[in-house]
Amino acid sequence: MKIRVMLAEDQNLVRQGICSLLELSENIEVVGQVEDGSGVVEGIGKCNPDVLLLDIRMPKMSGIEALHAMNRNGIAVPAIILTTFDDNRLVLEGLEAGAKGFLLKDVSLDSLVSAIEKVYQGETLVQPAITERTLKGLSSFASGLEDVAAVTELSTKELEVLRLMAGGYSNREISLAVHKSEGTVKNQVSSILEKLDVRDRTQAVLRAINLGII
Numbered sequence: 001m002k003i004r005v006m007l008a009e010d011q012n013l014v015r016q017g018i019c020s021l022l023e024l025s026e027n028i029e030v031v032g033q034v035e036d037g038s039g040v041v042e043g044i045g046k047c048n049p050d051v052l053l054l055d056i057r058m059p060k061m062s063g064i065e066a067l068h069a070m071n072r073n074g075i076a077v078p079a080i081i082l083t084t085f086d087d088n089r090l091v092l093e094g095l096e097a098g099a100k101g102f103l104l105k106d107v108s109l110d111s112l113v114s115a116i117e118k119v120y121q122g123e124t125l126v127q128p129a130i131t132e133r134t135l136k137g138l139s140s141f142a143s144g145l146e147d148v149a150a151v152t153e154l155s156t157k158e159l160e161v162l163r164l165m166a167g168g169y170s171n172r173e174i175s176l177a178v179h180k181s182e183g184t185v186k187n188q189v190s191s192i193l194e195k196l197d198v199r200d201r202t203q204a205v206l207r208a209i210n211l212g213i214i
Contacts, residue, residue: 003120006032006049008040008066009082010058014105018053018082021109028113037061041069044077051116052079054099056090064090067097078119095202101125101168118170124202125168154195154213161188162213166205 005028009015015033022028032047034040037054038061044052056063063081070077081094081102094102100119103112115125154162157178164174171189175182193199196207 002027002029003116004029004031004048004050005053005116006030006034006040006043006047006051006077007053008034008037008043008058008063009053009055010035011055014055018112021112024109025113028116037063037066037069040066041073041075044070044075049077051120052077053082053116054079054094055082056094062090064094064097067094067099071098078122080115080119080125092206095206100202115168118168121170123168123170124200124205154192158188158192158195159213161185162192162204162208165189165192165201166208 005022007015007018007030009018015035019030019033022030031049032043034043035058037058040052040054040061054063054066058066061069067079070079078100079098081099082105083090083102084105101115101124103115103125107115118125160178161174164177169177171182171185175185178185180188189201193201193204196204198204198207
């Protein structure tokens with residue numbers, strides 16, 4: 001069974017290029033395309049995608065505005081933001097609006113397909129290819145996030161897991177990296193979320209950046 005993907009991108013060449021890439025994958029089917037954020041809600045209703053690829057900067061309605069429109073309409077399709085290096089503030093806003101991760105537009109086919117599969121499986125994605133420059137940019141813009149009165153100190157092992165979470169790795173991939181069972185890693189992730197007072201992995205990474213933990 002193929003993962004059904006919808007793409008929202010206003011630039012024809014970029015849209016066609018991404019679709020051409022995805023057509024090379026046996027696991028992905030592009031079921032819909034829209035040229036502006038204003039068509040996202042209607043497009044989702046028509047093509048029923050499993051995952052949405054969403055450009056941040058579009059005319060009429062931006063990707064962030066489209067995410068808010070999805071929230072208002074109770075649409076829970078996981079969205080991956082497509083961005084460039086200079087989109088730091090918008091990326092942060094998009095993640096806070098409910099996006100499950102973000103990718104650079106020059107991403108490789110393997111990375112793109114992997115990201116779609118992870119988000120489809122319920123993971124969140126802060127891609128390793130987003131360089132230290134971008135993470136520093138996110139940190140500089142994160143002052144608008146709600147301050148935490150007190151955060152229980154994370155253990156060394158939890159910090160290691162948190163850094164891998166920031167790389168977009170799944171629990172299984174983290175378990176292989178730290179040589180622990182997947183169940184142990186799952187428990188550590190749950191502990192991290194509780195200590196940082198957040199509800200999902202993406203918020204945990206953003207909160208950690210804001211606090212200077214990673």
